[in-house]
Amino acid sequence: MAQDKSGIEAEGKRGIYSLNVFAGGGVSFYLANPGTPSDVKSQVSRIHPTGTLRVMWYPDHLLKVGLETGITNFYSYKIQDSISGNVVVQAVPLLLVFSMPITKRINIFAGPGGYFITSKLDYEGQTKSKTFSVGWMAAGSYEYPINDKVGLAGEIKLLNAFETKDVSMSLQIQLRWKFMEW
Amino acid sequence: MSYNFKFRLVCQLVVLAVFFLPGLVSGQIKTDSTSQSYLYFPYPMQAKKWHSSIGFSLTLWPQDISEEAQVRAPAGDYHVIRKIDKGFYLDGQLIFQVVQNHLSIGPRWAHVINNRFSFSLGDDIGWWFGVLKVGDFNTTANGWLNYPNISLGYRVKEQLLVTWKTEAIVNLSYHSSVGGLEVSKSHNTLSGWSTGIYLEQPFYKKKNLTLGLRAIYSNFYWQTWSLFETFDRQLFYPEITVGFIL
Amino acid sequence: MILRYCFILCLSMALFSCRKELEAPVPDTDWPLFDSPGANPMPKQSREAMEGIYKVTDGASVFGEQVVLKWSYVAEGLDTTYYLSVFCSKDIAYFTVEGKVLGDSILLNGYWRKLTNTQTGIARFSIGANNGAKQLLSPLPEIGKDSIVISGMFGNGQDSPSNKLVLTYQRPVYKGTPLEILAHRSGGRTSDHMPYSENSIGMIKYASQLGATGIELDVRLTRDGVPILYHDNTLNLRLIQKNGLVGAIEDYSYAQLNSLVSLIDGEKIPTLRQALETVLNNTNLHFVWLDTKHDDSLTSMRNLQAEYLQKAKAMGRSLEIVIGLPGEDQLAKFKELPNYDSIPSACELSPEDVVDINAQVWAPRWTLGLQNDLVKQVQAEGRRAFVWTLDVPDYISQFINEGYFNGILSNYPSLVAYYYYVKE
Numbered sequence: 138m139a140q141d142k143s144g145i146e147a148e149g150k151r152g153i154y155s156l157n158v159f160a161g162g163g164v165s166f167y168l169a170n171p172g173t174p175s176d177v178k179s180q181v182s183r184i185h186p187t188g189t190l191r192v193m194w195y196p197d198h199l200l201k202v203g204l205e206t207g208i209t210n211f212y213s214y215k216i217q218d219s220i221s222g223n224v225v226v227q228a229v230p231l232l233l234v235f236s237m238p239i240t241k242r243i244n245i246f247a248g249p250g251g252y253f254i255t256s257k258l259d260y261e262g263q264t265k266s267k268t269f270s271v272g273w274m275a276a277g278s279y280e281y282p283i284n285d286k287v288g289l290a291g292e293i294k295l296l297n298a299f300e301t302k303d304v305s306m307s308l309q310i311q312l313r314w315k316f317m318e319w
Numbered sequence: 320m321s322y323n324f325k326f327r328l329v330c331q332l333v334v335l336a337v338f339f340l341p342g343l344v345s346g347q348i349k350t351d352s353t354s355q356s357y358l359y360f361p362y363p364m365q366a367k368k369w370h371s372s373i374g375f376s377l378t379l380w381p382q383d384i385s386e387e388a389q390v391r392a393p394a395g396d397y398h399v400i401r402k403i404d405k406g407f408y409l410d411g412q413l414i415f416q417v418v419q420n421h422l423s424i425g426p427r428w429a430h431v432i433n434n435r436f437s438f439s440l441g442d443d444i445g446w447w448f449g450v451l452k453v454g455d456f457n458t459t460a461n462g463w464l465n466y467p468n469i470s471l472g473y474r475v476k477e478q479l480l481v482t483w484k485t486e487a488i489v490n491l492s493y494h495s496s497v498g499g500l501e502v503s504k505s506h507n508t509l510s511g512w513s514t515g516i517y518l519e520q521p522f523y524k525k526k527n528l529t530l531g532l533r534a535i536y537s538n539f540y541w542q543t544w545s546l547f548e549t550f551d552r553q554l555f556y557p558e559i560t561v562g563f564i565l
Numbered sequence: 566m567i568l569r570y571c572f573i574l575c576l577s578m579a580l581f582s583c584r585k586e587l588e589a590p591v592p593d594t595d596w597p598l599f600d601s602p603g604a605n606p607m608p609k610q611s612r613e614a615m616e617g618i619y620k621v622t623d624g625a626s627v628f629g630e631q632v633v634l635k636w637s638y639v640a641e642g643l644d645t646t647y648y649l650s651v652f653c654s655k656d657i658a659y660f661t662v663e664g665k666v667l668g669d670s671i672l673l674n675g676y677w678r679k680l681t682n683t684q685t686g687i688a689r690f691s692i693g694a695n696n697g698a699k700q701l702l703s704p705l706p707e708i709g710k711d712s713i714v715i716s717g718m719f720g721n722g723q724d725s726p727s728n729k730l731v732l733t734y735q736r737p738v739y740k741g742t743p744l745e746i747l748a749h750r751s752g753g754r755t756s757d758h759m760p761y762s763e764n765s766i767g768m769i770k771y772a773s774q775l776g777a778t779g780i781e782l783d784v785r786l787t788r789d790g791v792p793i794l795y796h797d798n799t800l801n802l803r804l805i806q807k808n809g810l811v812g813a814i815e816d817y818s819y820a821q822l823n824s825l826v827s828l829i830d831g832e833k834i835p836t837l838r839q840a841l842e843t844v845l846n847n848t849n850l851h852f853v854w855l856d857t858k859h860d861d862s863l864t865s866m867r868n869l870q871a872e873y874l875q876k877a878k879a880m881g882r883s884l885e886i887v888i889g890l891p892g893e894d895q896l897a898k899f900k901e902l903p904n905y906d907s908i909p910s911a912c913e914l915s916p917e918d919v920v921d922i923n924a925q926v927w928a929p930r931w932t933l934g935l936q937n938d939l940v941k942q943v944q945a946e947g948r949r950a951f952v953w954t955l956d957v958p959d960y961i962s963q964f965i966n967e968g969y970f971n972g973i974l975s976n977y978p979s980l981v982a983y984y985y986y987v988k989e
Contacts, residue, residue, distance in 0.1 A: 154523070170807065171807075171809070172806065172807025172808050172809060173808060173809070174808050174824065174825040174826070174827065175806070175827055175831070176824065176825075176827070177824060177825065196522055196523035196524075197523055197524070198520065198521040198522055198523065199479065199520065199521075200520055200521075200522055200528065200530075202522075212809065213809075214809065216825075218824075220824075224808075224809045224810065224825075225809075226809040226811075235530065249377075249559055254811050255811075255812075256809055256810045256811045256812065258810060258817075258821065258825075260821060260824070260825065261818060261820040261821050261824065262818055262820075262821065264788075264816050264817050264818075264821060265816075266800075266810065266811055266812025266813060266816040266817070267811065267812050268799055268800075268801070268811035268812050271379060271391065299379075300382070300801070300802070301801075301802065301811065302802060302807060382756070382801075382802075382803040383756040383803075384756075386756065386796075386797065386803060387796070387797035387798055387799065387801065387803070451932075455929070455930035455932055455933060456930075456932045456933070457932060457933050457934055458932050497931070497932055497933075497934050497960060498932070498933050498934010498935060498936065499934050499935070500934055500935065500960060500963050500967075502957070502959040502960065547932075547956065547957050547960075548956075549657065549680075549681055549956050549957060549958065549977070550681060550682070551656065551681035551682045552681075552682050552683065
């Protein structure tokens with residue numbers, strides 16, 4: 138989003154603070170080696186829908202900070218053996234996000250955090266199991282301001298769950314809404 | 320993730336060089352030499368005053384060491400610098416986690432290359448100690464370390480400072496005690512090295528923030544002392560640092 | 566400007582994706598001379614006479630001043646393969662080689678490995694007729710100081726051996742107070758980049774080559790109650806190949822795990838039954854510590870313990886199998902078993918708990934130190950004391966030379982074997 142010139146600190150005074158919420162959705166492509174069982178035939182799907190929810194605090198300088206979550210299906214595969222089945226690997230990230238504008242409309246986002254990962258297995262019975270993985274994200278967005286409070290952005294984002302070696306790239310359309318200012 | 324390690328290292332250096340090169344030919348930038356809103360940025364200090372930051376660092380341990388028990392405990396981080404003489408200053412840091420703590424101090428010599436670039440050379444002595452006497456543990460340990468270091472600073476904007484710091488990690492000595500048994504080792508071996516990027520800039524009001532990402536490659540990392548691991552391999556410890564400059 | 570910010574991002578990402586993949590693949594040990602038709606297996610008396618403490622007269626800078634030579638075997642049906650292990654203290658190195666007789670010489674072929682790092686390489690040695698082979702191959706070998714000289718070459722990685730190593734016999738191995746040398750996780754840890762995954766069938770067979778006289782097995786239950794070997798509480802990439810499955814291993818049925826999960830070196834997760842079958846039929850291990858990693862009923866573990874103790878007895882095998890009790894939960898479950906005080910067990914809790922359940926073994930953590938008084942107290946009650954999991958070389962030496970423990974559980978049984986056998 139554009140750097141809010143009015144928000145930059147004047148000498149001796151603090152600028153305007155605001156809270157902005159981002160909601161977006163799009164499509165993700167799984168970049169890492171998906172990893173499938175070696176002893177059974179399988180068919181992998183790397184492309185899945187994804188969604189993001191992010192809240193950012195805009196202080197009176199370049200650097201912004203916030204929290205991000207969302208939901209994404211990292212990858213899935215169908216087991217095509219004597220018994221058929223399928224596996225879906227889903228993640229809910231919870232990330233501390235730092236952001237900076239680099240031009241009037243282009244922003245970068247990056248930060249560490251964790252991923253709550255769920256694997257859903259339907260093979261010889263159903264099993265849903267969970268784990269947590271440390272990870273990080275990085276993203277770049279181009280925002281078109283609709284008005285003072287709302288902007289529409291296109292974002293490209295990399296999610297990396299470090300411990301489970303899951304990496305995805307997503308393209309999303311996002312809506313930003315400045316819902317609080319003081 | 321399966322790239323050749325050395326190839327990636329070269330790539331990183333190339334990326335870094337490309338990042339910094341534009342600064343050599345870019346326009347002039349106003350250098351506010353009187354403000355002191357940084358601790359990592361390698362720049363000669365103007366006044367003989369204490370400058371400090373408080374924050375935390377979080378270091379992830381490699382699975383080879385931590386196994387299933389992923390340790391994600393942040394450590395408190397107090398960082399302080401003070402001018403000694405023209406171009407020289409002292410850099411001290413206390414990293415604390417109650418059961419294990421690390422104190423380091425060392426001189427820096429900083430030199431300004433131009434209005435964007437500066438660098439420093441330094442050498443820190445570090446001492447760590449740990450005490451674990453609960454449950455199945457009756458153990459203590461301590462050791463001395465040496466960190467020769469070099470920092471390259473790049474002033475992106477007047478108050479937006481990027482520092483690339485690289486240091487060697489040299490083990491000087493190690494002592495541990497387990498239920499009355501003692502093991503002492505005096506050695507002077509290169510245990511590993513680390514390299515990191517630190518961003519220092521205003522955050523809100525007049526408060527400045529430090530954000531750091533550091534990659535440690537070492538066959539001994541002091542925070543893992545209680546595991547008594549015996550590996551002689553340089554393992555990878557990623558670390559994030561957040562500090563609020565006081 | 567945009568470019569520069571992108572570079573910061575790229576650099577940070579590059580830094581944080583830099584993980585050196587460490588590996589220590591077993592080198593290819595093909596040696597045409599060793600595999601030639603004229604090369605024959607070594608006779609039993611030659612193998613036994615070779616065991617001892619050897620001085621490293623050439624190559625000490627790499628493997629230390631002194632090494633221990635011990636034989637072990639792996640049985641596969643009617644075929645038995647004998648392995649000569651060389652245990653070193655420096656860098657926790659060991660060799661494992663096979664031996665053959667060619668003419669009036671003895672050939673040794675295999676590889677070496679250092680466990681503190683990932684160094685490994687090919688090892689080829691020989692004992693000439695006049696360097697001890699003639700004596701070793703005689704019906705009643707008489708071996709004395711300097712009577713055997715093993716000389717040969719070792720290499721690095723897959724390189725042809727080009728570095729000289731000479732070992733000279735000094736004295737027999739220590740045969741005084743017995744010590745149970747117990748290998749952790751069925752033989753060794755995956756993080757030490759062993760030739761097999763931890764808690765796998767391959768590792769159980771390999772344990773003796775590392776000097777182990779017994780093994781510890783980590784036992785968990787699948788969702789349908791099958792006891793299996795697995796250490797961690799979750800499926801994770803430290804132990805298994807990536808397959809998208811995460812979470813507690815107890816969430817999965819045995820059929821699911823057996824079909825979809827492979828350990829890091831490609832093996833299937835073994836059942837406890839398969840593991841005990843392997844111990845009994847393929848190894849000369851005589852102690853098995855079943856470390857209870859779950860807090861459900863111990864009935865299935867107990868039934869397998871009883872079954873395999875019975876089988877061992879029927880085969881005339883000396884085999885002990887104890888149920889390990891690491892915490893209060895497991896202790897409570899153990900007490901639910903009928904006649905629990907007559908079931909062989911290893912209790913990690915207090916000596917009072919040990920008496921309460923009449924455990925055969927008291928097993929404190931090594932980080933409490935030698936505890937000589939408590940160890941003697943337990944031994945006075947007719948029990949044994951084993952310490953776990955001791956890996957630090959200096960402390961292993963101190964526990965062996967200054968302590969009274971009857972057994973040491975270690976990720977480095979070769980190092981425990983070294984310090985034990987060099988005792989005088």
